[in-house]
Amino acid sequence: MSIRFIFVSLTLLAVCLSLTTPPALSQSVLDTNGNPLKRGTNYYIKPAITDNGGRFTLINRNGSCPLYVGLENTDLPKGLPVTFTPYAKEDNVIKVNRDFKVSFSASTICVQSTEWLLGQNDTKSGRRVIITGKGEGRGFGNYFRIVEGKNAGIYNIQWCPTEVCPTCRFICGTASGLREGGGQKDPNSKILLALDGGVLPVQFIKK
Secondary structure (H helix, E strand, O other), rough: OHHHHHHHHHHHHHHHHHHHHOOOOOEEOOOOOOOOOOOOOOOEEEOOOOOOOEEEEEEOOOOOOOOOOOOOOOOOOOOOOOEEEEEEOOOOOOOOOOEEEEEEEEOOOOOOOOOOEEEEEOOOOOEEEEEOOOOOOOOOHOOEEEEEEEOOOOOOEEEEOOOOOOOOOOOEEEEEEEEEEEOOOOOEEEEEEEEEOOOEEEEEEEE
């Protein structure tokens, strides 16, 4: 048996193994207790770093609907819980880099869904804000994902629904706070959640 034949055979074997090996499974997103986030369970979202605002909540930005996704302007344990719904119907836990819908578990004065939705660009900052409601068409704007941060148990939230539409070319973005109406110590200022302005490391607390 020639060396050339052995080399070709090993090369073909390596190619076949690479084609039949399943892709690595996505890791589960963990709450502050180290447990996977579960479909339909209530969680609070809070910044992992102090002085970035409090827990996530609904913001009445201008006295009209829709309501905006934002952060409490205090570190006190306030805020509204959210639930996650994975895009993949077979998934019962939330996984890193996988698409999901997220909704506030709350009733509002607006007769509409509390699902997160990618909104328009803010006129002052140019950043894309996150509002609530149902998207049009295939609803790409309602799908978000969680990516791992620099430390264990710390995550970032992104809008990049490439699992929903793998062939689409989205202008993806990472969410962080957008403060309006005053400085950090102004009790009347509002903190909106928006893309295209850095990152906001977050944690998830089971209600």
